[in-house]
Amino acid sequence: MSGRVSNHPPSEATLRRLERASGRLATRAVARMDEQLPWFRTMPADQRSWVVLVAQNGIASLVDWCRNPDKPPRLTGEVFGAAPRELVRAVPLRHTVDLIKTTVEVLDENVDSVAEPDEAEALRIAVLTFSREVAFATAHVYASFAENRGAWDARLEALVVDALVRGERSEELPGRAAALGWAAMSPVVVVVGGAPAGVDAHSLVRRTARSMRAEVLVGVHADQLVVVLGGSDDLDTVAEKLSDEFGPGAVVTGPVVDGLSRAAESAAAALAGLRAAPAWPGAPRPVAADALLAERALDGDPLARTALNERVAVPLQAAGGEVLETVRAVLAGGGNLEASARALFVHPNTVRYRLRRAAELTGLSATDPRGAWTLQVALALANLGKDSSLWH
Template identity: 45%
Template sequence: MTDSTRATMDKKATLAWLRRISGDISTATLRRLEESLPWYSDMPPARRSAVGLVAQAGITSFIEWYQNPHETPTIAADIFAAAPRELLRSVSLQQTLQLVRITVDVTEEKVAGRGDHLREAILLYSREVAFTAADVYARAAESRGLWDARLEALVVDTILTGETDDELPSRIAALGWHGHGEVSVLVGTTPPAFDVDQVRRKARKMGVDVLIGVQGSRLVLVLGRTVTPGAEPGPEEDQLSFREIASELEPFFGQGHLVLGPTMPALVDASRSARAALAGFAVAASWRSAPRPVEADDLLPERALAGDVVAKKTLVERIYRPLEGHSTDLVTTLWSYLDNGRSLEATARDLFVHPNTVRYRLKRVSDVIGWDATGPREALILQTALILGSIGSSEVSRRRQGARRAERP
């Protein structure tokens, strides 16, 4: 009998023996998993059963691979086909490798004394399984990354369009959003080489959560402060303002204007911040000395001239209505001051009052609405608000007069 014939007979005998003891190996492996791995014991029965299927499939697959390792080099991939897809989300790669190690240890113990060639085969096969496991998890991570990117783009697009629905909170949660409370939207241009990971790393260092949307030449960031689950938000004085956050993220944008929308109380309200930021981004070029970043509310005059209804309403409600409700003298003084080129003396002559009276009233204007009429930029904002408010008041008066005439017999 030749050596090759003897080797063939020995291999057949070994295969037959392996098939007979495969059940014992599986039982011993599951017992060892129960004893050695706390995470396995804590699993629900269904998942524990799925892990057991993987271990049993690994033993069966090894026997088939041992029979003909050259013609079936990818047979190790069949191991993970025995488990449901959701197992990848509940068992980490590290835990899978622990499972492989224990299965190999138990198998080695069971085949001890059958020769070094069988032990070497087990070690070689375990290496193949480890590489296969890494490949399976890498593919799953890649698919999950692509899915997350598509979901993130969908969420950002939903925020920009304002077409929110009941599914938006669940989509946001699926992205791992840890933001709490206030949010703001930052709009700028996309740089030639945009690195998403760098933006996320910078945001994490600042304690900021971020959703990123790249829409051609336009880059949109939805910003929210993060908090550890179960922890309370830190003191407000320790938190960066959204203006400061935008300044830190400014280098990641391309050349051009960078507009920060107003702060909203929650992510589901971010569409209002997005609309303001987009409207401001569209007209930012009309303010030649606009800072970078610039707040959308600082572009209210330009937005109003461009037909932004929200900007018109904001100017009237924040400036004209409070002044009108406080005192007609403040409105009259502000009109005169702006019409006279922001000259105290000319305004005093126009109103037949002392310049100090004009100065006092302008101080009251600043106290009531928070804008200082003595600055050129804020003067433009205030004058635009007065014009819009007076137009609205005239229209209301005409409607009232028309209604009264219609009521007359």
């Protein structure tokens, strides 16, 4: 575009009249917005004042452009420079288009009263041509803001996920997540696994999670993909669906916690589970970190050892010697109830009753391979503890 509005641009007298009328025209435009745009009426006073200022700047920039038709327009700074960041945050693009349209309509309606005699057509052409330039400037402002906001959001998201991986339990985490649009929500769970190669894992995970109406934060650390999920009543189903987006290998879900401020606990368990997962080659995908307590304990995870002691060893000890003795006998007998009953000199139904009691206390069955394995590790670790005398 050459920059000329017409062969006969408005005269200096018309432009001076337009300058003097700029405040009145801007006020009329805002009044029209208030009348025709319901969302505009709900805007706070400070945001409405920005709109008035931008409208006045737009008219002033039109005058300057008409006076210098060969000068390339610099509308981004001249029109939106007064409040670009605040205005873009407060007003979505479709609403800004409505504001520009309304302002142009008011200018066009008042051309005859502003222009000098025989110059109305020249001023009208200038207004319409200039409005097109404003539209391009608007698109540029919003595109630049979106690009900058996207880069900022990516950095902030990486900081939040990195803090969780490092085990931070800062009260600032929910505030940082809120800046990303993550509302205060519960429950929350962390899912970890291998990062896929050659694809944009962030976009894939985000698309899948949001298709299931779940909020998500994503981070890649070395070769690990870390995903924080929230906002769904069925996070297990979301995690199962998301496991398809991870790279080869195990995918581990941490325990569900009641908010982002405790998500570091879920992340610690999930990462410990991922380190220990190779010890269970047949593990499902995804697998819960709590299902890997035995492997995690053998890998030296103190949280897993504490959990096994509190959830398995201590309840069995508190239940009395008969329950603990029966569990040990069944484990030693490879799960054969009849052989265990003979060794204990009791009826097989007594063995079954005691095993049901043990399962109620621990959530583990001594006749199930995984349950038996976890019970064996828990009792072995208890025997290695300081109070091992209690177990003899």
